[in-house]
Every structure is written in C-alpha cells, then in structure tokens.
Amino acid sequence: MDFEGLADALKALADPTRLRIVSLLNIRDCCVCELVPLFGISQPAVSKHMSRLKASGLVKETRKGMWVFYSLNKDRLAEIGMSLSHLPDLTDELRQLEQKGLLVKCE
C-alpha cells in the first residue's frame, strides 16, 4: 500500500461514527435501519458512511430482500492496522537525496 492509499484507508477509519459502525460490525452484521437509531444522524448520513467504508474495502454489502446487510472485512481492518507497523522503508530515498546534496545537515 502506497502512502496515498494508506492515507485514504486511514481516513475511512478516522471518524468517530465510522469507528462505531466498524465496532458494531465487528460483533455482528447489521443493516442500515439498525444503525440509524444508534448514532443520532439521518439515514442518508449513515448510508454515505457505509459507501465510504465500502470504497475502502472495509465492509461488504449483501442485499436480503428490502435490507442491505453490511459485514466487516476483518482482514482489511487488520491489514490497515498492520501497515502502521510496517511503514515503507524510506532509507534508499534518503540516501539518494543525500547523494544529490538535497539533505541539509543540521549538526
């Protein structure tokens, strides 16, 4: 995952409401109508949060009749968490810049 991709995935999680949604889905699948009364925001707002989570691969949707059930992609969540402990190694980039004299020596 590149920096842009990781930043985007983290943004998907960096909202209290979406974190609550993810925490709920961590317990069990939910449909939108169950989530709406829990957060004091409108149904369209919840729907947009779900779209955002889906766009980042964090949830999967399954239509069952009238309802759309969302389930958490736990692997994806773990992957994002892991990526914070395995950030890209910029050593080579640093070295290249150093050779080009672009790095300031401050001491």
Place this chain on the structure above:
Amino acid sequence: MDFEGLADALKALADPTRLRIVSLLNIRDCCVCELVPLFGISQPAVSKHMSRLKASGLVKETRKGMWVFYSLNKDRLAEIGMSLSHLPDLTDELRQLEQKGLLVKCE
C-alpha cells in the same frame, strides 16, 4: 482510547505527507529544514504537520541550537495500530438498546 480520541489519532496519520514524515522519522530523527525540500510544500506547511503530529503524541521535539529535531514516538504509533485490532466491544450497548426495543429486527 475512546472513539473520538482514536478518530483524532487516526486523522493525524491519515495524510500522505504526514505518513511520509512518520516513515522518515522511523529511520532517524529529522529537523524541519531537512523535511522541507523532500515534500514540495512550504516550511510553514511542514511546521503545521509537525504540530499536528505532536498534538497526537506521535512525535517529540528537541531543540538543538537553531534547530528543532523531531523524533517518532514508536510506542504511540504502535498503540494506534493496535487499537484497530482491539476496538471497543459494543456488545453491552447493543444488548441495552435491544432491551429498550431500539434495535430493528430485519429478519
């Protein structure tokens, strides 16, 4: 860490430039003047990113003469990553809401 706190910490990381800064600091401490030429943004922009990271406890600053060196708080970074795999358990909240009849049964 509550949802608001975690969301705030994730927001601190949810930016490509700040992720690059964190990745660099993961290799070695840097001062602002070293970071500026790397990202194609102004010195004040870098300075504000450092303030944001500092506010979330992700970096520590140490003044050395004219320079301010920033170092990564690796424990804090690990803590934020870990918190994604240990999200608050909302089972009890779900149960309470269920008893109050606030949860819709969709099936």
Place this chain on the structure above:
DNA sequence: GAAGTATATAACAATATAGTTATATTGTAT
C-alpha cells in the same frame, strides 16, 4: 545590538468532509 538562519504563528484561499432535506431507486405486499 544587528544581521542571518530555523522554526512557528497569523491570516487567508481552495478543497474536502459530514451533516442536512428532498427525491430516486429497489424490493415487498396487497
């Protein structure tokens, strides 16, 4: 103390985000 360098803050602009209400879409049931 005057000049120079590194960093931080202030004021502002452009864009992104998260909510709203209104409406469209999709599926169920009569």
Place this chain on the structure above:
DNA sequence: ATACAATATAACTATATTGTTATATACTTC
C-alpha cells in the same frame, strides 16, 4: 398497479483540512 419500507443519490450548508504568503519568535554569529 398501488402503496409502503429500506436504501441510495442529489443538492446544499457548515465546518475542517491543507496549502499559501507574510510576519513573528528563537537562537547564533559577527
């Protein structure tokens, strides 16, 4: 087909974010 329920999308608003330039602060050196 009509009416209803659940969800999604559109248009909009308010606020947050991320950058800019100009200026202030902190420290060093002459």
